[in-house]
Amino acid sequence: MKTFIASSPHVARVNRVDSIMLQVLLALVPGILAMIWFFGWGLLINILLAATFAVAAECTVILARGRSPLPAIADLSAVVTAVLFAISVPPILPWWMTLLGMLFAIVLVKQLYGGMGYNPFNPAMAAYVFLLVSYPVAMTNWLTPTMLAEHHLSFTESLRIILDGSLPQGLSWDAVTSATPLDEMRGKLDRDLTMDEIRQSPLWGAFGGRGWEWIAGWFLLGGLYLLWKRIITWHIPASLLSSLLVCATLFWAIEPQTHPFPAFHLFSGAAILGAFFIATDPVTACTTTRGQIIFGASIGALVYVIRTWGGYPDAIAFSVLLLNIAAPMIDHYTQPRVFGHGGKRG
Template sequence: MSAGPTITSSPHGARNNRVDWIMLQVCLALVPGTAALVWFFGWGVLINMALAVVFAVLAEATVMKLRGRPALPAIRDYSAVVTALLFALTVPPTLPWWLTLLGILFAIVIVKQLYGGMGYNPFNPAMAGYVFLLISYPVATTSWLPPDVPALLEARGVVGLSFMESARLIFTGALPAGLDWDAISTATPLDEMRTLLDQGSTIDVIRQSPLWGDFGGRGWEWVGNWFLLGGLYLLWRRVITWHIPAAFLAGLLVMAGLFWLLDPQTHPSPAFHLFSGAAIFGAFFIATDPVSACTTRRGQLIYGAAIGALVFIIRTWGGYPDAVAFAVLLLNIAAPTIDHYTQPRVFGHKLGQKRT
């Protein structure tokens, strides 16, 4: 007699929801965008990432020990590693090591562990750490290297930093011989656009600078494209759903498109907003944080669209050109309320019927 089919009990879903698996998928998805950042902005990106990971793991372990809990399970879920990587990818590649330490301590100790640890933090820890540094040390956190594009470097008369020069700058603050900060640092495309528009220049004139590419800043365009590839990987692996990224980008593009159509000489095109800052990175890797974002499907659409609209508003009229971190943190505050009013109808209840 042949054996019958094997019958297993529920649950029958094949989706892997373990925290460590999800975090490892996020790490893999960050690889293309990280490689592009290193290619265009130098070895400091990797040095910052390594420092941030070490500081985050040590901070997580120390707090768990102080709370009388085992440290190893908290470290093995890789949530601290992901927080560190996201933080490191948002700061300049020449950020002094002690500022990386301060930002990570604020993210892990204050924003994450003070509220109870993994799953309890109301704010995105990486963005909270970044905003803490941005407000406290605005010069250091906005001084980026020019992208390693020959035409741009030749126009500025500088060359890219080597690994040792980057490490020396991060750990000691020593600049390469014969160079000063004005020679090795530059404004980001968003900073440049905002400053020159405030001075009365038109976009046609602004875009004549070698800083600009086809849509946004040279180098930044490709960084955005490679983070997009990583975001699509997360969708394919079902780590995230399409609702927040699509709504985020739609909210940003619709707002930018409306004002661009009204006056294309004082408002950059939607493509500029998409490829010149952290919009794509924020849409797929930051706004989709499962702890601090909305959880209902309708709520995620509202949440994402509101972040996109806020990014445009703050970039255009606010004090910080790249507003992704601020927009995400503001909507983190609103996420519980949005979820409350967008709960799906319970099976068996009529629309509008009160639940008892």
């Protein structure tokens, strides 16, 4: 009788990179569909362009190193980076800015450091900040939500704007674009308007901006799916959102006419997207349990500080990148004690 002898590992891997990335992409679908509903087909075009540019950039760099690009492409990490970038930028961002962003994310932030698993910064957020600092006007040129827009851009009209910047005949930029809720809130508070006066605008919904609060809700659903599938743990999302909520509640309780209702900070901008899909990046976040709680709480506090007193109304990208720098130090000081070391002698 023959005996079959196999070397380890004896248990099949279930947490393969491509499987995890595919689950992340699936979890993003509800929020993406909501964004397309409220902001039009430009978002889908941006996703397709960003994914194409990201995959092409990754292939080019790996081929230049004399290696096969198939394993790196098959793990879907470049596609996840592209999708996170595309849903963070305005839906009518010019195509060449999307190209610049993907080159920066894949070539400089990811592959320059050695590829998947070695990048110190979140590539999608690094590309977002690079473009925001370089082209602030284009990066804040968001479309008006469909229920408030004078004209709904078709797929063809959106494609023309992205490719050559041509608006439909008879329309101006003011007719198709508007400030985001965070921009609107920041600008009107700077003009000494009260919260009661600001909320008279049709831009506002129950908690945040109209349309934006629904988008945040669907991304929350996707985040809960990731928790259910155990792709991520609760530590970073819960600590980030709790920290942001505590800061917002504290200042709102002190002066409610100059600080928005706490839920506004959760359901406007990228707080929920950042908490579940960006800050939880396993490569650039903390790895220890205590470290993840500190990491998330620090991001939440920084988001509130930058939104309230900084130069940019939304701050997820800046906060995540700043804590990416601090993640190794946080991990170093939050390592669990090794059994048998540091205890009292009996």
